[in-house]
Amino acid sequence: MMDALIQGTLLGGYYAVLAAGLSLMFGVMRIINLAHGDLAMLGAFVVLWLVGLGWSPWLAVLATVPAMGVVGMLLQHWVLARTLRSGVLLPLLVTMGLGALIQNALYGVFGSEARSLADALGELSWASWTLPGDIIVGQLSVLTLVLGVAVLAALQALLSWTRLGRSIRAASSDPEAAALCGVDAGRVHRAAAAISVGLAALAGAMLATRATIEPYGGPLLLIMAFEAVVIGGIGSLWGTLLGGILLGLAQSFGALVSPQGFQLGGHLLFLVVLGGRLWKQYRDGLGLSIWPVPGGKASSISAHKTLEAQP
Numbered sequence: 001m002m003d004a005l006i007q008g009t010l011l012g013g014y015y016a017v018l019a020a021g022l023s024l025m026f027g028v029m030r031i032i033n034l035a036h037g038d039l040a041m042l043g044a045f046v047v048l049w050l051v052g053l054g055w056s057p058w059l060a061v062l063a064t065v066p067a068m069g070v071v072g073m074l075l076q077h078w079v080l081a082r083t084l085r086s087g088v089l090l091p092l093l094v095t096m097g098l099g100a101l102i103q104n105a106l107y108g109v110f111g112s113e114a115r116s117l118a119d120a121l122g123e124l125s126w127a128s129w130t131l132p133g134d135i136i137v138g139q140l141s142v143l144t145l146v147l148g149v150a151v152l153a154a155l156q157a158l159l160s161w162t163r164l165g166r167s168i169r170a171a172s173s174d175p176e177a178a179a180l181c182g183v184d185a186g187r188v189h190r191a192a193a194a195i196s197v198g199l200a201a202l203a204g205a206m207l208a209t210r211a212t213i214e215p216y217g218g219p220l221l222l223i224m225a226f227e228a229v230v231i232g233g234i235g236s237l238w239g240t241l242l243g244g245i246l247l248g249l250a251q252s253f254g255a256l257v258s259p260q261g262f263q264l265g266g267h268l269l270f271l272v273v274l275g276g277r278l279w280k281q282y283r284d285g286l287g288l289s290i291w292p293v294p295g296g297k298a299s300s301i302s303a304h305k306t307l308e309a310q311p
């Protein structure tokens with residue numbers, strides 16, 4: 001039980017990094033980027049390619065993340081910005097097509113073979129600590145959690161203490177008012193896309209250090225990121241961290257029940273949280289409390305009729 005708790009928490013740090021970019025892009029541009037997982041895979045394969053050329057894994061990651069950020073800026077400027085004026089459906093279709101394009105491009109260049117950065121990391125890929133109770137904790141998993149928290153803290157500091165961060169927050173909360181105050185929406189959107197895609201690339205590289213990756217693995221990453229965002233709440237970085245940890249815990253405890261329970265546990269938690277949010281929205285729309293109160297609905301209807309009867 002304690003082992004599942006620890007492993008789930010460590011896994012949640014990775015999910016938080018994966019989900020942060022998706023949450024940021026939706027919060028600023030109101031776009032659900034269906035290519036998010038495939039962009040993470042693209043970043044991971046770029047890191048593997050650089051390592052194959054003789055680069056250090058850490059240097060390859062440091063070069064890939066900002067490079068993918070530039071890709072995000074270009075993607076927003078030349079593709080996503082043209083879809084924002086066409087409603088909600090077109091961005092979904094465009095990012096879905098972009099994801100399929102990335103998948104097939106990766107397959108054409110790298111083939112279908114699963115790959116990993118484990119060999120390049122050497123002893124770190126299997127090094128571990130033994131905690132009291134004979135609980136084994138991988139050093140790489142701890143490093144992933146620490147890196148995830150550090151990245152989210154840095155992003156929170158950027159949003160809270162910099163001019164760009166204030167512009168991003170203003171554009172996400174009230175785009176019209178932000179524009180009236182002189183905020184350049186195009187600049188804000190490019191910055192948000194750069195950060196989002198850069199975080200996706202970092203998450204892909206983190207996955208390649210602890211598991212295998214393959215060209216068509218992006219959709220599964222998208223599902224995990226979306227579930228973490230919904231569980232933690234859109235618009236909160238620390239909520240995203242909490243959502244990632246809760247998702248990791250649900251998967252770890254689900255794995256205690258059965259091997260298939262690893263994925264099932266996370267999906268069930270997602271459905272419960274999503275159902276709860278929809279129920280709260282429904283009750284709020286009716287002006288009622290979340291939980292039905294005996295006589296509450298009748299009293300509400302009676303009061304409504306009384307108001308209508310008044311001149």
